[in-house]
Amino acid sequence: MSIDAQAVIDEALALVADVRGSHDLDRVVRAEVDDLLRSLHAIVDDSSSRLRASHALGWLYWLRYSASGRSDQPALERSTASFAVCFRHEDWREDGLPHLLLEELVEEIEPYVEEILDTEQTGVADGGSVDRAVVLCGRIVAHMPTNGPGYVTWLPRLSRALLRRSAMTGSQRDMDEAVRHAERAVEVGSVYDIQMADILIQAGNARAARYRQGGTPDPGDRDRGVAHYEAVLGLRALPARDRIRARAAAATLVADSEPRRAAELAGAAVGELPLLATRHFDLSEREGRIGEFAGLTRQAAALLLSAYGGRAGESALALLELGRCVNMGGEFSVRSDLGRLSAAHPGLAGRLNDLRDRLDQATVVGAKDETALRRQQDERGRDVAALDAVMAEIRSRPDFESFGLPPTMKALRAEAAHGPVVVLTSSSLRSDAIVLSARETTTVPLPDCAEGDLRARAREFRTCLRRILTVEQDSPEHQRLQGVLRDLLGWLWDCVAAPVLRLPVFRADDTTSRPPHVRWIACGAFSFLPIHAAGHYETGRFTHPASNGSTRDNVADRVISSYAPSIVALRHGRAQVGSRDAVAWKALRSLVVAVPDASDGASPLPQVGEEAGELVRQLPGVTLLTTVGAARENRPTKANVLAWLRSSAIAHFACHGYSDSSDPSRSGLVLEDHSTDPLTVSDVMSIAIDTGELAYLSACDTAFTGNETLEDEAIHLASAFQLAGFPRVVGTLWAIRDRTAAAVVGSFYDALGVSGEPDLSTSAHALHTAVLSIRDRHPERPDIWAPFIHIGI
Template sequence: MLLSQALDARSDLTDLNRQHPDLAARFVQLRDQLDQPAGTFDSADGSEDIDALAARQDRAVRDRHRLARDFAQILADIRALAGFDSFALPPTPGELLAEADQGPIVVFNVSRYRSDALLLTQSGITHVELPQLTVAALTEQVDAFHRALRTATSGPDKTERRQAQAVMAQVLQWLWDAAGPVLDALGHHRQSSADADWPRVWWAPGGLLGLLPLHAAGYHTDPVDDPGRRTVMDRVISSYTPTVRALRHARQHASVPDKPAQGLVVAMPTTPGLPDQGCLPHVSSEVSKLHQHLPKLTLLLEPDSSDDGALVSSAHTPTKDNVLDHLPSCSIAHFACHGASHPTDPSKSWLLLHDHASDPLTVASLAQVRLDQAELAYLSACRTAAIDTADLIDEAIHLTSAFQLAGFPHVVGTLWEIDDQIAVTIADAFYTHLCTPTGALDTSRAAWALHQAVREVRDGHDLPGRLDRTHIPFLWAAYLHAGA
């Protein structure tokens, strides 16, 4: 519902601006006021009494309701005009099905009655019953996966870490058995050749299923040269979307770049206020790689904590305000930093920048940004596509979907904590594959580029001796592509 309301409020205003500028201006004014975060109502210094605080809360709620009523009225006035009867209305079923012209969209429905995958294809809507994907089984597997993930990444004992990695691999095999019939139904039985155009699939998992990496489901220990290898990433290129409408919104914002990419790189090798300064020792290497791939970039770099800051311009410090100032003019935004998922309010999930303690860059912060140049957001940070609270599991509001909603047609995010050194390898491979034979960066290749980068890391192509990482999914399976 939150996504739908936000998408309605971002409809194309070109025709309305041209024919009825006053109505368009009023619509934008109300839309932007509704876009603003509601904020909190705690007394800043504790001096405000309970009655005054309650009165202020009541006024804020009444104001919000008034804005919603005014917004509904302006929509009614616009739709009463000739030629604007469908302004900001949800797309028709036919318009939704049109989004399957680039590849099928798979929407999962998991319930205690039965579970199915709805398949939106060019030929229409069909479904596949998934009897193994029960609520009880899914809950058990999600719990096992995330307990194993915690042990695999931070367990004190090497044997325990290996056992946890094996559990994660087993969950990915179960996920293939439970959801793999979808690929069979779509006709994806074998691996495409290296030089072929690989088929694409868009996943809309929803609920608990969104806590597992559908794109990494499979038996990754199958022989590499087996053309029928039972893994999703060896058969299709995966992308995610919270809803079909959100995918439609992303594609409407996608455009063919007519000039070299303008990059914004936000790098936090250290983070004030975190234990050990939240040290990410390989961020400098990641920035160095980005300088090679993005010839035109603006770098916001956290100053060395040992410096007094005198030599560092505040305009190039990675603060929330500096980031929001630069985002509208950049086509590629790359964040190399820590990220966090808010435990009770997904709209408060945030990227940890220089001023995260006083003015965090949250999901809600992006609502006010209008991004006409945006093409790609790469969130090389932990947990940017994660929601941790069971009561909020159906809310597809996290940093990855927020960047997509704000106007980035392509977003790279992560489902859990990522390895700092592996992050450099995947980012380097991603931008390498994003490059066309002529040397230009083509962001429309983002899903394919991430797909290639992750497969290469999984198969150990970046290291001598081809280190086998198929048994260590936490190193590579967190990365996902969302959007067009």
């Protein structure tokens, strides 16, 4: 530090010491403060004097603010900013700080600390950031009065920071200090404190972390941690989120010592997940609330199976139905029952639909318009209360006691009368296939399919698919990548599909030429993998099925595959079809949407025009929306598509599609007005179609969710069309090639028999036939034939 800088800082701090506490600065002192401020600003950027200069600046601006009768807001802001520079720096050792400034200073520091601590979920914080968080939290706690509300707020933050650092460094001292500060927060906190749930959960987390660390665990830490979690459940007016957090954490902590208690706690947590998806929140907010508990339902099912064995298969299945697809599950249940309600109580049905429509159409007001935002929130709250009252009134009527509620196990089992349902689930504890058939529920453990390995392979599969699109076809790299895909599909057969398909329920029926029809419900990382394409396709292992040498070591030669978000979704589709009067094929209405032009920089789709022309000739009652030579009312805009969808039995889209991994509800189809008014998943989910039979989404990624925190929610275009009213949907798991897509479309409709009087219930078999026709010609290229899947009944 230079002599001049040292002198200026010393002079500033000496002045502070002389006049500190005075609210009346005379003119001379005011002028001296102004001169010193100018001098300090000239040296504050000097790295050797920055900390002490910032400290002096903070005090001088504080004096100016105090002398103004605390009306000089710019001086307060500059004082806070200057002290914050010191406070954030690990080398700052000065204790001098205006007591009244602490609240403002903490407000400035808090977002910085929370940003570091929030990386507990992502693991991306570096050691230096965590060290700074420990220092900052420690300084704030040290400066806070122990009887003030801020003290009990910052003690858990300090505990979190210390736990984070201990996890990175293995420091036992940090671990012990984390426990000490967390316990101190519990000691000084009050059950009437709005933050008490967070305080108790952090105390439980600190005890749990110390219990799980290396060495001999202390059962006292485990028991004390569980006691903290259970204390949360005793708090009054506790939000569902806090109850779920406490029960889930307690279940994890006692999983080894008390597996049945752990299963009970986790099951109770799952039971409250639907409360996070109420219509108080829009779809994106609901996704965020559910995403916080990613994997909880699968973990609860695994705990149940570990505690009670395979006989708990039905109970585990019921949990998976309750705690997965939470956003869509309630909608499927309500919409399935609406037909009955409309016939029996049309007035109630009308009130219910009006309220649901109002809540779905509510617009989010920008945060800057606080008055409008508050008004909108009040209106939404009134509508939600009215919706709850209508639902209660409906459930008070005979035969409607379970309206909109999750189905019973008996109702779920009834779905298996139409073919076996296989639920694939994985967690850190175990992986299993739960097979629901008309006669029984069978649990098939998958010991060679560990969660970490499964997730790594799913990521490798997606990486290979993206890479294949960028390399020259038939190049050595292209062939290598194809080999990786085939190896992954072989592993998927050996470790997942083969153990399941060995069950007697999957034996071919001798009375029909068709293989059994299985519905796959893929949970967790399974949802990123093409189960229907699992098998060995390497040279010498795969033989064309027409030859006698076929080994049938693949799924497609054993069964016809469909997918479903949940069993509830299957019931919804079947209920829709069952509630309608039969309509002759030629009396149906079809919608064909064709967008062959490049849009927003996307490549053109030259096959789309020919594909659409053929469909116009084949399908009944066609309305064609296209960008080629069409009048305004027949252009493929969002408004036109949504209007025509409502009266269509068949909807076929030939265009670009995309999956938004950051917010799956914003995934969409690329129409003509995509840049100004995109057609998204949430748009499709918000409509109800009474006439839907089949939707074919010939576009990329229409059945894919790229968000791992929402992998159990099945939020993608295909499920949205299913919810909207199409019980059968054809979608894609990844990017498709224009020429291949057109070939599959042609084969699909031919196999469906559209030239005669087709049976739309055979759509899964039609797609199976169409895909096999390409697979049998190119078994070595799963990237071109495996993305096409059937969803629904």
